[in-house]
Amino acid sequence: MSMMKNLAVLGLAATILLPGQITPVTAAEIEIGLWTRADRSGPLRAGNIVAAADTVNKMLAAAGSPDTVTVSIHENNAKGFDADALDLMKAFAANKAPDIYVAAHEWIGAFAEAGYAMNLEDHIAANPEYYADVIPVLWNATLYLGKRHAIPQDSEIRMFFYNKDMLRQIGKSEDFIEGLPAMVESGEFTIWDLSSLAKEVVDGGAAEYGIVHRPNVGPDFLMTMASFGFDPMDEQTGKLQASRSALEGFLSWIKWNADNGVTPSNNTSFSWDTINHLLPEGKTFIKHHGLWDVPRQIRFGVSEDSEEAYTNTVGWVHSPAAEKGGSPANLSHPIVYAVNPGSEHADLAALLVAIASQPYFNTPHAVTTGHTAIMHAQSGMPAYQEAWALSRGAKLLPNASFMPNHTQIGPFNQAIYKGIQGVETGRISVEEGVDFILDELESELGDDVVILD
Amino acid sequence: MSADLITQQKRRQRTNFVIFLGPACLLLLMFFVLPVVVDIAVAFTDMGRTLKAGEFTFENFERMFTRDRRLLKTLTLTFIYVLGTLAFFNVTFGLILALVTTALPSRAGGFFRAVWLLPRMSPSVVYALLWAWAIDPTERGLINQIFLALGIPILDLQNDFPMVLIIVANGFIGASMGMIIFTSAIRSIPEHLFHAARTDGAGGLRVVWHITLPAIRWPISFITVYQTLSLLVSFEYIWLITDGGPFFDTTVYALYVYKRAFESGQYAYGATLALLLVVIGVAASMLMWRFLNMKALLQEPRIEVH
Numbered sequence: 001m002s003m004m005k006n007l008a009v010l011g012l013a014a015t016i017l018l019p020g021q022i023t024p025v026t027a028a029e030i031e032i033g034l035w036t037r038a039d040r041s042g043p044l045r046a047g048n049i050v051a052a053a054d055t056v057n058k059m060l061a062a063a064g065s066p067d068t069v070t071v072s073i074h075e076n077n078a079k080g081f082d083a084d085a086l087d088l089m090k091a092f093a094a095n096k097a098p099d100i101y102v103a104a105h106e107w108i109g110a111f112a113e114a115g116y117a118m119n120l121e122d123h124i125a126a127n128p129e130y131y132a133d134v135i136p137v138l139w140n141a142t143l144y145l146g147k148r149h150a151i152p153q154d155s156e157i158r159m160f161f162y163n164k165d166m167l168r169q170i171g172k173s174e175d176f177i178e179g180l181p182a183m184v185e186s187g188e189f190t191i192w193d194l195s196s197l198a199k200e201v202v203d204g205g206a207a208e209y210g211i212v213h214r215p216n217v218g219p220d221f222l223m224t225m226a227s228f229g230f231d232p233m234d235e236q237t238g239k240l241q242a243s244r245s246a247l248e249g250f251l252s253w254i255k256w257n258a259d260n261g262v263t264p265s266n267n268t269s270f271s272w273d274t275i276n277h278l279l280p281e282g283k284t285f286i287k288h289h290g291l292w293d294v295p296r297q298i299r300f301g302v303s304e305d306s307e308e309a310y311t312n313t314v315g316w317v318h319s320p321a322a323e324k325g326g327s328p329a330n331l332s333h334p335i336v337y338a339v340n341p342g343s344e345h346a347d348l349a350a351l352l353v354a355i356a357s358q359p360y361f362n363t364p365h366a367v368t369t370g371h372t373a374i375m376h377a378q379s380g381m382p383a384y385q386e387a388w389a390l391s392r393g394a395k396l397l398p399n400a401s402f403m404p405n406h407t408q409i410g411p412f413n414q415a416i417y418k419g420i421q422g423v424e425t426g427r428i429s430v431e432e433g434v435d436f437i438l439d440e441l442e443s444e445l446g447d448d449v450v451i452l453d
Numbered sequence: 454m455s456a457d458l459i460t461q462q463k464r465r466q467r468t469n470f471v472i473f474l475g476p477a478c479l480l481l482l483m484f485f486v487l488p489v490v491v492d493i494a495v496a497f498t499d500m501g502r503t504l505k506a507g508e509f510t511f512e513n514f515e516r517m518f519t520r521d522r523r524l525l526k527t528l529t530l531t532f533i534y535v536l537g538t539l540a541f542f543n544v545t546f547g548l549i550l551a552l553v554t555t556a557l558p559s560r561a562g563g564f565f566r567a568v569w570l571l572p573r574m575s576p577s578v579v580y581a582l583l584w585a586w587a588i589d590p591t592e593r594g595l596i597n598q599i600f601l602a603l604g605i606p607i608l609d610l611q612n613d614f615p616m617v618l619i620i621v622a623n624g625f626i627g628a629s630m631g632m633i634i635f636t637s638a639i640r641s642i643p644e645h646l647f648h649a650a651r652t653d654g655a656g657g658l659r660v661v662w663h664i665t666l667p668a669i670r671w672p673i674s675f676i677t678v679y680q681t682l683s684l685l686v687s688f689e690y691i692w693l694i695t696d697g698g699p700f701f702d703t704t705v706y707a708l709y710v711y712k713r714a715f716e717s718g719q720y721a722y723g724a725t726l727a728l729l730l731v732v733i734g735v736a737a738s739m740l741m742w743r744f745l746n747m748k749a750l751l752q753e754p755r756i757e758v759h
Binding site for chain 2: 082083086089090092093094110114116264265266268269270271273274277410411414418421422425427428439443444
């Protein structure tokens, strides 16, 4: 950290901690509450805030202040970020709110609307030394009514991982195998072509399954749906929207995959553990997941732990366009820090977030959990450069979109997932699936959603 | 003086009432009456994820009766689940276990009863995790490992027979309660009745039919009523094993209420749905009370032994 930044931190901390005190009589211990989901995929999300408090404490000590800042962490044992956000809402309602919390970005709208997320525009403007280097596109994930209400803590990229050895096994040329990402990028190779290829691999006996996806609700499906032109939010009105024709296209693809042995019709009955072993164990040709899965794939034995060995075995593509000439889709799902505007120490909390977001703190989180950087400067750090998967993944970022920061995105995703499950398991037809999703959305969300087509 | 005595007695009666019945009344009020009152109050609001109640509204009732397309299907599913679990496990299998284990030598009977109590003694999450592992639809699952060793094709219980799965998973736990109650009831039947029946030439089944079953009629009625109500409101094993899926195939009514309230954050609508569950529970109790003649079970004994 530069000298200027140190001085700025000290000045800000002194302003916050010692208002009007020239000679503090007694030492104050300020406790900052932090809410985070107990999540093995990102322990430093909380750890970096604690480290930021240590930095502030060192500066206070250097300035001769007896005051200290401590961070008390509440690790919430929720099944996912949606469940965690609902628990946090309850904590706010019961006056047990933390000063800082970690959340999935799409919940920021709900928190901000309820008055639980601080508008950080002034804080960001007042502290350019901390925020000027943030990758601009990531700010989009923190907006509510056009204002930034959170600080991106990490970023990611999702993709279809495909097994190159299986393509070799069914006789595909190296040119085809290595050229696949470019063909997807140009829109020449569609999502239907990908399914046909997966069927070829399964029929050729190279894999048991063609394409597997997550077995629960999550952002991946919106990424594939974007390939079919499904845009979940109308930016003009700020309302959620659902297109009947895009849903029809997407669910037809799901059904085709299930009917043709490409995706197991009981994919949603699989446990995460089973899903995570399928690619490394050579049982599936394609797995739809995210960049953070790469360390696990290597740990489970997909290849040797080197860039060369991995890229010789596994390739990455976006979700291809549904029609030739269309654009492929990707989706990033940043996790963010937000500050409770009702906190007695909101400014100090924001300062801790600012420090925790600096490259020195954020890079260890990024490289140990397979998340891409939030600042440009991180790409120059040796640790980041050594993490070859991150720099490769960052190349897919330009096609990334984000989930809408809408208050009703949780029920919206739930309805879509149930529809997918119904069609994939053969319990309902594509038409019934579309009707089911649209009915659920209308019944659950009412005026918050507009049905298109 | 006598008036004083009466007053004192009355005061004593009131004190006794407070001391002996007070705690029970307080608990009843806190955990049975108050939740229903709160539920009714919440049902008439628009309380959402922030737990803030805005306005008084009938919107939730209107939605439940006119727009909720899952309601009827969920209720039908619940009926099948409750009936199936009762019929195959909680009453019938519990009875079979009791009959068999009481017929066995005492040590062997005790051992088998202990084995059947194990699922009930396991923490629910551990029990559910074991099931999740057992039914994994790939060769990683315990059942499929056994099937593969026997040359039987892989089975996906969760996808192909979801209702059977939740009935069996719940039934394995539910059967033990019936087993304990029925065992105790069978043990209390005077032994000379069995000897007399045997002397008259009755076989095992006839003894069960003519001696045992009539003697344990009331415990059977009690278990039926109690377990029906218990199954109506329980969902934790279903939630942990299938999460109500695939699609809505195992979303029983109590789970549906939970999901609407706590997974979607629609607390007011969840409260409205829960209110219907209270009504169904009360109606089911009253019907069974009437048809199983439970009043006779609770009447005062006609013979008093001194």
